[in-house]
Amino acid sequence: MAKRIVSGLMAGVALFAATSGANAATEISWWHGMGGNLGEVVNTISAGYNDSQDTCNLTPVYKGGYEDTLTAGIAAFRAGEQPNIIQVFDAGSATIIGAKGAVLPVEDLLKDAGVAFNIEDYIEGVRYFYADSEGKMIGMPFNSSAPILYINDDAMKAAGVETPATYEEIEAIAPKLKEAGYIPFVQSHLPWEFVENFMSRHNLQFATNNNGYDGAAGTELVFGPEIRNHIKSMKEWLDKGYFGYYGTGWSDNQAPFNEGKVAMWIGSSGSFGGIAKTVEFPFSATYLPYWASVEGANKASFIGGAALFAMSGKSDEENNCTASFFEYLTSADVQYMWHKETGYVPITEAAYDMAKKDGYYETTPAAEVGIQQLSLEGGEWTKGYRMGFYVQIRDVMNRELGKVFSGETDVDTAFDTIKEEGDKLLARFAQTVEQ
Amino acid sequence: MRPHFPCDGRCAGSAPHICHLHVRGDTMKKVQFNSRWMPYAFLLPQLSIVAIFFLWPAAEAVRSSFYLEDPFGFSSTFVGFDNFTDTLTSSNYARVAQFTAVFTVLVTFFSLALALLLAVKADKVLRAGSTYKTLLMWVYAVAPPVAGLIGILLFDQHVGPLVDFAALFGWKMQIGVNYFDTSFAMVVISVWKQIPVNFIFFLSGLQGISRSVQEAANIDCRSGFRRFWTVTFPLLAPTGFFLLIINVTYAFFDTFGIIDVVLKTEPGNNPVTLVYKVYLDGFRGNDLGGSSAQSVLLMLFVFILTIIQFRLIERRVHYS
Structure with a gap:
């Protein structure tokens, strides 16, 4: 490596010497x-x-x-x-x-x-x-990248179940997977996988002003009953042992999947290369799950x-x-x-x-699942979102949803807090851009 | 063993180009510089560092705490005290402030108390004393992020030995998920990191107490416990007061590296200190106005704390 750098530098010096003057390459x-x-x-x-x-x-x-x-x-x-x-x-x-x-x-x-x-x-x-x-x-x-569901094939075989496409199907097979000794279902990034792409997959509005694309002033978050019900279900699953939550950090949640303890894990399509090199069990992947009960679901995810x-x-x-x-x-x-x-x-x-x-x-x-999912049929709300101070809004989501999973608060209070603090941040951001 | 300061005997003149040297037991001696600008020249490097790295940024923070600014600096709007009211009315800020207070009290108390206990015991060890002392001191050389890294390995949810140990007592410890468990880990790691510093100071303080005083106390009082509280502890008070300030500052500011590593830079539903929140909002979130308002509040708070410490506590400390 060092040798390569040195020879690279020498080549650069030689190139510079040769081309110094009018023909020098633009850096x-x-x-x-x-x-x-x-x-x-x-x-x-x-x-x-x-x-x-x-x-x-x-x-x-x-x-x-x-x-x-x-x-x-x-x-x-x-x-x-x-x-x-x-x-x-x-x-x-x-x-x-x-x-x-x-x-x-x-x-x-x-x-x-x-x-x-x-x-x-x-x-x-x-x-x-x-x-x-x-x-x-x-x-x-x-x-x-796109969030996709990775499957531990051994776990499916041990429980004698098929790969699910919807959350309803996951709920149906979770008891068998649990009985077979696996943690049935884990995610790794709450705002990205359970909020943003939940909105996209179910074609739900995420924010006013056309998800924020039409301007920062007056943009507010929108949390309807669908996402609240989703998190309520996840909390129930957590209590029943169908869902595992290991904190905000991505790797803390990926680790048990890599160790073969988890049957299904939502990761990134960009995780594919790393998993292929690490895990010792056969694995496959499928689309990010959706609730069949939500009308017009199974749309493309955000990029x-x-x-x-x-x-x-x-x-x-x-x-x-x-x-x-x-x-x-x-x-x-x-x-x-x-x-x-x-x-x-x-x-x-x-x-x-x-x-x-x-x-x-x-x-x-x-390797194709991510691009296929991005190429699914789009809808009114699958284009994306545009919100300022969004890193902090994500932090608020992680904090409040984390409180739900640790039992410190209930789902509705959590979403109300996310909306209140998020809207305040959006309003502050609007003040910085609209002059 | 008295410090000896050479003096050329040309002491005369008036302040400020006279330096007073307090030498224990000796009369006050004076040193004079040849030029009246020399002392200022010697002070200049220090003062310019303070001005460039503290006063200027502090003034800048005060200025930007009254503005809302887009991160790239294209526009900034004067918003008066909005940044302060937004900060102070946020329920999360109250939670962070509360955690910071509890965290500071716990870290300061336990790192001082445990270090004092260890120092008193190590002072009495006759055989292989230096081995014990070295073992107790080496942690001092560990950088805070490294301490945090060792800490999270020990407290890891999946493979941490301390988590397995807690499970023996039926405590299902989940760092990063459970607020209390994460706070516990942060306090333990921060205390562990700080004990050696306190230990070194307490030990040298103990060794500075004269044999004759100790022997006199031994004759007068049989109870070791009482002897400690009535004789040793008051004599250690100057060291203790100095360490109290050092430890409060440590818990407030220097634990940043430990907290950052424990959180893996994802705050989530985890405890953070006020200083860490300034970093999160300013550097992660690019909210310069809000972050500046928080650092101004922090500056005020530390200022008040310092006054309290010197006014109330130092009066009770006896310097021999």
């Missing part, structure tokens, strides 16, 4: 939050881009988790030292899109640079999450993960390089590689077709 930077294995794939993509042309040189920089990356980007922007490209996660998108002038809409960036752009090239599920209310794409979807944003205040030369990198990144080959290495869904139809033609899903059907 652009990319701040991201992809650690570990994901970070290495990011480096591979960047190196591939740099090798593919010689007018631009991209440097990826790992900035910690999603929150850290956004905070670092904000601090850098205020100091005038912002990177060309920043990765921002779903919950932070309102913050960066709401700050008019912090980013160049990716659609404008590509068109100005003369790169062909057609929103229809992207798979349906990712088109509008990072778009404005007119449907203009602001952020380039990058690592896109999770993060998008890449081109930050403003850069020269045309650098912006052209950013556009050319986005063109490279969305090419079918790169998307297919990213999909296979990480489990994140390919964002273009072309890449999806390539994976299908290659026979990838015949050998690993679980």
Whole structure:
């Protein structure tokens, strides 16, 4: 590794010496939050881009988790030292899109640079999450994921039951799984899996103002009886031993599934690569469950993960390089590689077709579940949501739902508190953007 | 063993370029600088650090606590005391403040009490004393996040040995799920991390009590327990007072690393301290106005606490 860095540096110095003057490559930077294995794939993509042309040189920089990356980007922007490209996660998108002038809409960036752009090239599920209310794409979807249900096949066999599709079916098979010695059902991210995507899967309104897309002022959370009943059921299941809850942390909930103690676990489609390497039992995956009793359910889920944003205040030369990198990144080959290495869904139809033609899903059907779920029929409320200070709203959800599961409060009080505190945060956010 | 300060005997002149040195038992001695600007020059690095790293940010925090600002700094609106009223009327802030108070009292009390007990006992050990002392002190070298990491391994829901141990007594401990259990783990880890510092100070304090006093006490009073409370403890009071301040500050601010690791940066339904909430709202949530208002409140609170400590408690402390 060190050797590679040294030779890379030497190559860079040699390149600089050779091209210094008018022909020097334009330097652009990319701040991201992809650690570990994901970070290495990011480096591979960047190196591939740099090798593919010689007018631009991209440097990826790992900035910690999603929150850290956004905070670092904000601090850098205020100091005038912002990177060309920043990765921002779903919950932070309102913050960066709401700050008019912090980013160049990716659609404008590509068109100005003369790169062909057609929103229809992207798979349906990712088109509008990072778009404005007119449907203009602001952020380039990058690592896109969906919450899906992972199944421990051994557990199903031991209990003699079939893979469920709905919560009603899970409720029916849970006693048998429990008898067979398994914890029947576990999730890993309450706001993402039990609130946001619950709304999307059941085509329910999540917030006023068109789920917040039509402006920050006056946006309020909407919690109808469906989601309240869902959490009430989950609390009952927890008391009966059908559902396991191990706190807010993702890995605390994934650990018992990886150890083979849990029959069904809701994870991310992006968890696929990691699980395939870790677990010792055969596993499969299916769509995020829904309540058949809710009319019009079984719709597509929201896109999770993060998008890449081109930050403003850069020269045309650098912006052209950013556009050319986005063109490279969305090419079918790169998307297919990213999909296979990480489990994140390919964002273009072309890449999806390539994976299908290659026979990838015949050998690993679980890898297709995420993209299939994102491609399910959409509805009025499945486009996404746009809310400011959303990281804090998620924290409030985790806190209040956590209180429900530890028996400190009841479901209705919890949702009333989430709405009250969430609406207050939304109103505060509206004050920061509407001047 | 008395400290000796050399003095060139040219002591004269008036404040401020005179330094007074209090040397136990000796008369007060004076040192004079050649130039009246020299003492200021020596103070300058320290003062500029205070100004750049404390006064300026503090003033900035006070300013932004009256504004609502979008994170990227495009616009900011003056909102008067809105940030303060929003903070103070939130039920969650009251809960966090309450936890911080309980947490600080518990951590301060137990880390002082246990360290004092260990120091008194270690002081009496005759054989292999230094081995015991080293064993008690080494934790001091552990950084707070590392202490937190060791703590969460011991308290892990799935594999933690302390959780298994608690289960023997029928206590189903669930860190990260149950509010009480998580608080318990945070207090235990924070106390464990702080005991060695207190131990070192108490031990040196005990060793500073003169043999003759102890022997006189031995003759006058047979009860070791009473001897401790009437003779040793008052003589340790200056050390104890100093440690009290250090420990309150520790529980308030320095436990940040431990709390962050125990929570794995996901607060959820877990206890957090006021300082951690400032970080959560400001750095995770990008709510600069709200976060600044909270840090201003915290500054005021610490200011008041310091006055109380020096006014009420220090009066009762006897410095020999």
